Amino acid sequence: MEMKKRINLELRNRAPEEVTELVLDNCLCVNGEIEGLNDTFKKLEFLSMANVELSSLARLPSLNKLRKLELSDNIISGGLEVLAEKCPNLTYLNLSGNKIKDLSTVEALQNLKNLKSLDLFNCEITNLEDYRESIFELLQQITYLDGFDQEDNEAPDSEEEDEDGDEDDEEEEEDEAGPPEEYEEEEEEEEEDEDEDEDEAGSELGEGEEEVGLSYLMKEEIQDEEDDDDYVEEGEEEEEEEEEGLRGEKRKRDAEDDGDEEDD
Template identity: 85%
Template sequence: MEMKKRINLELRNQAPEEVTELVLDNCKSSNGEIEGLNDSFKELEFLSMANVQLTSLAKLPTLSKLRKLELSDNIISGGLEVLAERCPNLTYLNLSGNKIKDLGTVEALQNLKNLKSLDLFNCEITNLEDYRDSIFDLLQQITYLDGFDQEDNEAPDSEDDDDEGDEDDNDEDEDEAGPPGEYEEEDDEDDGGSDLGEGEEEEEVGLSYLMKEEIQMKTTMMIMLKKEVTRRKKYVTSAKRRLCSGMQFRDGHRIVFILGLVQHSW
């Protein structure tokens, strides 16, 4: 698929200025040039153009917010000065599998002041004697070369890197809050005043909840009982009235006897 068509497909009905990530791997570039990518992609932070037969970066647009650029497995042999001019905020650059042969070509990356990670794996330049030391001396701003720092410590994944950044931010917030030890007394008081363990606290909360439930249940039962008593009293009163008004007896004692039976049944 041609690069222009691939870009239109990747947009997915989004406007170019809304896109922050764009992957164009394995598409075809005409004459080894970038096509269909322009300055309207101003919010782009990640761009991948691996194995697209690129030979030149001359048509790379200005992408001031671009931080990560994947250019592996192309045919690029020079012209890297364009990167500093148009993508000044790059922190990660992958040029592995290209035709980069000498330190003079890489020297153009010195102007990428924010560059932290550079990948030149499988380029001819890696065959130079003291290759790693030479690159670290030439590009003193980078921390990782081909995935490892100068002490051969492996570079963290991007997600881990973000997590570390968050932890650093938290540490800075704590430092700004006050000098170390300022709140130690308060912490000790809190620890000393808490005689209950986590399990005991949970148990206490559970008992409190059950007691409240029991109180509410008893209250509900009392209300229902009062309503039932009131209803039955009304029933007896109504029965008395019906007996007195609807039935005539010669003997007054018989009425008292019947009323007694009604009350007894209740």
């Protein structure tokens, strides 16, 4: 499939200005040149054109946001100065398996100030004596050459970096969205339990108040009955005293009457 048709297929009804990644591996470049790619891909950050029989970068459009460019397994032998002009913000460039033979060809990459990782594996230039030392000296802005830094420490996998970035984005989204639904459900259950406890405590308190009220009323009734009994007893005592007084007066009158009879 020709590159132009492949680009239309990869768009999937999207507008070119919406695309951030474009993979065109294993398609065919007519005359070894780029076709169908233009300046409308303004947001493109990742472009892969591996094994497409590409020999020239002359028709590469301006892609100011492009960060990663895969050009492995092609027949590129020069013309790398176009990259600094068209893709000034490149950080990763893979030229492995191309026809790059000498340091002068790579020297054109000095103007890619943001370039951090360069891959020239399986290029003839790797057969040069002191190849790695020469490249690191020539391109002092890069950190990794063929996947390793100057101390032979392996470069982090780009996929792992992307996954870490995705995880960070997910965490930020979770923070913005608030606590998960499970956490909210637990909170609701706890609140319901607290309400039930309060209701039970309230009912127990109500029963206690009723018991206290009943005992208080019973005590009041008992006290009233005792007061009534005391009143009755006092009334009976007064009646008895009055009766005794009357009996005393009667006895006195009887005695006086007896005395009068004796005098007669």
